[in-house]
Amino acid sequence: TKRSRTSKLSTPNAAAPAKSTSRSTKSAHAFSAHACESWFQSYSSDSIPNSNHETVEMDIEAIERFCNDIAVDVSGPIVLAIAYKLSAARMGVFSRAEWMNGMQLLDVDSTAKLQQKLPLLESIFQDTAQVKDLYKWAFAFAKESPEKKYIEIEMAKGLWTLILSNKSMFRHVDQFMEYLNDPDEESTVPKVINKDQWMSFFDFSSSVREDLSNYDESSAWPVMLDEFVEWCRSK
Amino acid sequence: MSLRPKRIAFESTMASLHSQITQLFSPTQGDAAFMDPFQAVYDLCTAYPKPFDDALFESLSLFIAEYAREKRESIVGSLDTVSAYSHEWTHFTHASRYLDSVCEYLNRITAKKRSTMPTQSRRRLNANGSVKFERMRIHALAFLIWKETVLMEIKSNAGNRLLNQIFDFVKRDRDGTPLVDNGVIINTVESFVQVCEFVPQPLQFYIQEFEQPYIQSTRDYYIAESNTLISTMTISGYMKCISKRISDEEERSCRFCHETSREKVTKECVSQCVSAHKERLYDAFAAMLRDENLGDCTLVYQLMLKIPDGILPMLQLFQKHMFELGKDIVARLRPAAQKDPRDFIHGLIDLHGKWSAICEKTFSNNPAFGAALDKGFRQIVNESYEKAAQNFPELLSRFADSLLKKTLKSQWTETELEDKIGKAVECILFLNLILFNYLQEKDVFQKFYSRMLGRRLLGNLSASDDLEMTMISGLKNVCGVEYTSKLQRMFTDITLSQDLNKRFSTSMERQNVNLGVDFSILVLTAGSWPSMPGAIDYDVPEELLKSVTRFGDFYGNNHNGRKLSWMYHLCKADVKLTYLDKKYELNLSLHQLSVLLPFNQDTMLTLGSVVDRVKIKPADVRKIIKPLIDLEVLVASNTQLEDSTEISVNMKFSNKRTKLKVSAAAQNESTSMQESEVTRAAVDEDRKLYLQATIVRILKSRRVMGHNQLIQEVIQLSTSRFIPSIGLIKKSVEQLIDKGYMERSKERTDQYVYVA
Numbered sequence: 001t002k003r004s005r006t007s008k009l010s011t012p013n014a015a016a017p018a019k020s021t022s023r024s025t026k027s028a029h030a031f032s033a034h035a036c037e038s039w040f041q042s043y044s045s046d047s048i049p050n051s052n053h054e055t056v057e058m059d060i061e062a063i064e065r066f067c068n069d070i071a072v073d074v075s076g077p078i079v080l081a082i083a084y085k086l087s088a089a090r091m092g093v094f095s096r097a098e099w100m101n102g103m104q105l106l107d108v109d110s111t112a113k114l115q116q117k118l119p120l121l122e123s124i125f126q127d128t129a130q131v132k133d134l135y136k137w138a139f140a141f142a143k144e145s146p147e148k149k150y151i152e153i154e155m156a157k158g159l160w161t162l163i164l165s166n167k168s169m170f171r172h173v174d175q176f177m178e179y180l181n182d183p184d185e186e187s188t189v190p191k192v193i194n195k196d197q198w199m200s201f202f203d204f205s206s207s208v209r210e211d212l213s214n215y216d217e218s219s220a221w222p223v224m225l226d227e228f229v230e231w232c233r234s235k
Numbered sequence: 236m237s238l239r240p241k242r243i244a245f246e247s248t249m250a251s252l253h254s255q256i257t258q259l260f261s262p263t264q265g266d267a268a269f270m271d272p273f274q275a276v277y278d279l280c281t282a283y284p285k286p287f288d289d290a291l292f293e294s295l296s297l298f299i300a301e302y303a304r305e306k307r308e309s310i311v312g313s314l315d316t317v318s319a320y321s322h323e324w325t326h327f328t329h330a331s332r333y334l335d336s337v338c339e340y341l342n343r344i345t346a347k348k349r350s351t352m353p354t355q356s357r358r359r360l361n362a363n364g365s366v367k368f369e370r371m372r373i374h375a376l377a378f379l380i381w382k383e384t385v386l387m388e389i390k391s392n393a394g395n396r397l398l399n400q401i402f403d404f405v406k407r408d409r410d411g412t413p414l415v416d417n418g419v420i421i422n423t424v425e426s427f428v429q430v431c432e433f434v435p436q437p438l439q440f441y442i443q444e445f446e447q448p449y450i451q452s453t454r455d456y457y458i459a460e461s462n463t464l465i466s467t468m469t470i471s472g473y474m475k476c477i478s479k480r481i482s483d484e485e486e487r488s489c490r491f492c493h494e495t496s497r498e499k500v501t502k503e504c505v506s507q508c509v510s511a512h513k514e515r516l517y518d519a520f521a522a523m524l525r526d527e528n529l530g531d532c533t534l535v536y537q538l539m540l541k542i543p544d545g546i547l548p549m550l551q552l553f554q555k556h557m558f559e560l561g562k563d564i565v566a567r568l569r570p571a572a573q574k575d576p577r578d579f580i581h582g583l584i585d586l587h588g589k590w591s592a593i594c595e596k597t598f599s600n601n602p603a604f605g606a607a608l609d610k611g612f613r614q615i616v617n618e619s620y621e622k623a624a625q626n627f628p629e630l631l632s633r634f635a636d637s638l639l640k641k642t643l644k645s646q647w648t649e650t651e652l653e654d655k656i657g658k659a660v661e662c663i664l665f666l667n668l669i670l671f672n673y674l675q676e677k678d679v680f681q682k683f684y685s686r687m688l689g690r691r692l693l694g695n696l697s698a699s700d701d702l703e704m705t706m707i708s709g710l711k712n713v714c715g716v717e718y719t720s721k722l723q724r725m726f727t728d729i730t731l732s733q734d735l736n737k738r739f740s741t742s743m744e745r746q747n748v749n750l751g752v753d754f755s756i757l758v759l760t761a762g763s764w765p766s767m768p769g770a771i772d773y774d775v776p777e778e779l780l781k782s783v784t785r786f787g788d789f790y791g792n793n794h795n796g797r798k799l800s801w802m803y804h805l806c807k808a809d810v811k812l813t814y815l816d817k818k819y820e821l822n823l824s825l826h827q828l829s830v831l832l833p834f835n836q837d838t839m840l841t842l843g844s845v846v847d848r849v850k851i852k853p854a855d856v857r858k859i860i861k862p863l864i865d866l867e868v869l870v871a872s873n874t875q876l877e878d879s880t881e882i883s884v885n886m887k888f889s890n891k892r893t894k895l896k897v898s899a900a901a902q903n904e905s906t907s908m909q910e911s912e913v914t915r916a917a918v919d920e921d922r923k924l925y926l927q928a929t930i931v932r933i934l935k936s937r938r939v940m941g942h943n944q945l946i947q948e949v950i951q952l953s954t955s956r957f958i959p960s961i962g963l964i965k966k967s968v969e970q971l972i973d974k975g976y977m978e979r980s981k982e983r984t985d986q987y988v989y990v991a
């Protein structure tokens with residue numbers, strides 16, 4: 001299923017550039033680079049005139065406006081999924097290149113078309129393979145700067161609740177948040193999350209049973225998770 | 236005599252043979268020889284036209300069976316069954332052996348027939364109902380008949396009288412009324428083996444018919460006996476008695492049983508006397524250790540050696556006892572060890588010495604007890620104590636320091652010194668080989684040791700270089716070259732520096748340079764020495780600047796590319812006070828010298844102007860000048876030591892001694908505690924680096940590796956220094972993943988991959 005779903009999204013897009021040149025005028029539904037460009041500019045128009053085309057960005061306010069237009073919560077999972085589909089590199093910013101490539105891949109060039117895709121974007125969070133890919137991307141996305149090797153714990157907490165929302169696929173998330181917020185554990189819980197801890201929690205959440213019965217302390221889990229499990233068991 | 240086959244009258248020949256055989260078997264042998272029995276057998280076997288071998292065999296078997304029946308009746312009928320049996324058996328064996336040789340020719344034919352004929356059923360019934368035996372060698376036939384007709388019949392039809400009587404005799408022997416004549420018993424028991432001489436598994440009959448009942452009777456006897464003994468005697472008495480009984484029983488089984496049974500019989504005896512009561516013996520052993528009742532300990536040990544895994548519980552008790560004794564010493568002597576670790580460490584060394592000797596004597600140097608002693612000590616030494624800042628590795632290295640340091644009172648005579656050194660060496664050796672060996676945190680010891688060695692070397696406080704080297708090589712023996720390389724390097728630095736100083740002063744002489752002061756220097760290799768905190772912003776005083784610059788140039792010329800960084804805070808100076816009636820000599824730190832020098836020009840200065848001249852921070856100057864004021868070399872106008880405080884040279888200074896050591900700013904308790912913590916922190920940092928390096932090294936050679944295997948190998952490689960916790964290893968792994976040296980395998984979550 002993971003293949004078929006992704007192909008739904010990607011096949012028309014992969015074929016689109018070749019065909020669009022000849023058939024763009026014929027089909028009303030076909031992707032139009034021009035439309036997409038002006039769509040982007042409707043959000044970035046307030047930036048300095050005559051500035052380089054390529055470096056134009058959508059800032060956080062523009063993104064808020066954009067979310068309003070498509071009727072999506074700016075701090076919700078959908079906008080995260082859009083950012084993922086655009087392969088956005090940083091939080092709160094869409095560059096022109098990200099927008100143009102990403103929207104073309106989604107095969108949308110207008111608010112209306114994007115809104116039709118929203119169910120598809122929502123479905124990402126229900127699919128193991130896609131959500132894992134998104135989860136992996138989210139780490140780099142959430143870093144304050146590319147050189148940083150970790151993300152702040154508060155950021156990580158927000159993303160965990162947002163991304164691992166499907167309770168039947170991901171377990172322990174709420175409990176883990178509780179642990180991270182436990183004032184008694186303040187000295188032991190991590191202040192930042194590195195990539196390894198980030199990725200390990202995905203595996204932990206998707207593979208360890210609700211009752212932790214298949215958690216093996218002697219295995220290679222990061223110490224953070226050992227301590228979490230110990231905390232759970234002592235409760 | 237003729238060998239040619241001839242017609243023979245079977246009846247008459249047989250009858251004559253019969254009478255001869257009868258005579259052979261009868262107790263009183265007449266010497267009448269009618270005819271040659273050998274010839275008769277031969278004739279019968281080769282008779283013409285039809286040999287009578289079958290008939291001969293049958294007739295013989297009937298004869299022997301009849302004979303055996305008769306004898307059985309007489310044996311059973313006699314009061315002393317064993318003697319009667321023994322007598323008859325002896326006679327029977329002789330007679331049957333003779334008969335066998337008489338029937339040599341018949342045996343030969345039988346052997347030939349047996350090899351050509353298909354194997355028949357063992358026996359058939361004759362027409363007259365008597366048993367017909369399969370053809371076999373006559374000797375074998377005789378024994379077979381004896382076994383069945385005499386032994387088996389007595390067992391089943393005569394109430395097993397024979398064995399019962401034997402067991403009665405044995406019981407009497409065990410009870411201490413030895414038999415007058417063992418011979419009949421021995422002979423009887425042997426018959427059980429001999430009688431089966433010709434069957435495929437000769438011992439089977441003996442085992443089944445004699446050995447098993449014998450062991451059973453042994454068991455019954457010792458169950459009763461040991462229970463009686465243990466309830467009427469002290470444990471010590473019981474053990475002595477039972478040891479004797481066991482060795483007696485061993486000897487007895489040698490007498491009465493076939494050699495194959497001896498072990499089994501002894502085992503049964505031991506199992507009833509020792510195994511059955513072992514719990515009580517172990518309990519008693521614990522008490523014996525407490526009371527140091529070593530003689531009895533040996534008895535328990537010797538008894539327990541006889542049963543499988545018998546000493547295991549003893550080892551546990553022994554180890555526990557060691558730990559208890561150690562804990563006692565810890566409770567008594569450890570609180571004071573904070574100030575002076577000597578009593579505490581000596582206590583442990585003595586304890587170890589005492590119990591090693593006990594292991595040797597009481598437990599015949601059994602390595603298992605040595606190992607239990609080791610385990611106990613490891614437990615004592617590595618038990619974590621409440622104050623992490625003052626634990627065993629530190630105490631142990633401070634103890635070593637106390638041994639290696641020059642004592643302040645140097646009024647030792649030559650022999651006393653020798654003696655002291657001799658003793659110290661002995662202690663150090665103990666320390667090295669024993670207590671140090673038990674340490675798990677050897678790296679902590681090393682850190683403290685190198686700190687203290689550094690202090691000894693820099694302060695010229697070592698009692699003897701030889702002792703220092705003995706200690707270092709002892710450590711090397713236990714932990715390897717790597718462990719001591721830095722210590723060794725520190726030592727070498729000092730030696731090289733002496734040489735360097737000589738070369739420097741020669742070079743200065745050659746250049747006709749007068750430095751104005753005696754100047755000597757120690758060049759230390761960075762990294763080999765422990766960090767020595769306490770450096771402050773500091774400029775060398777004018778008076779020494781020349782020396783420092785000159786040496787810098789000299790060193791730079793000799794060792795191109797090496798960088799000198801000056802550790803002024805560790806320097807010492809000797810200063811003569813020339814303005815007093817006596818000539819005093821002060822030994823002080825370079826910093827102290829700096830604040831003292833301005834007083835060469837002015838005998839009175841404000842603290843502020845001292846600060847200006849020496850270019851040291853005011854707070855530091857106050858700290859530095861304080862001991863000089865305390866010693867009354869300088870006098871301050873007030874104790875607050877403000878900038879305006881006037882400080883002047885004490886022209887009336889006097890002291891009993893002419894050589895004075897000006898102490899550095901007093902090290903109080905809290906700074907020494909701090910030092911422990913600093914050292915601890917340095918150790919933790921070292922451990923992380925060490926673990927990371929180890930992990931990378933292992934993984935580099937393996938490329939891909941399972942989590943658990945990695946953990947194991949890391950622990951294995953680290954144990955000579957310290958025992959890393961799994962958490963610490965995992966953290967190091969995570970750090971390495973973070974740094975990009977390794978990653979988690981994509982195929983398996985509990986596997987790591989090396990990243991080149």
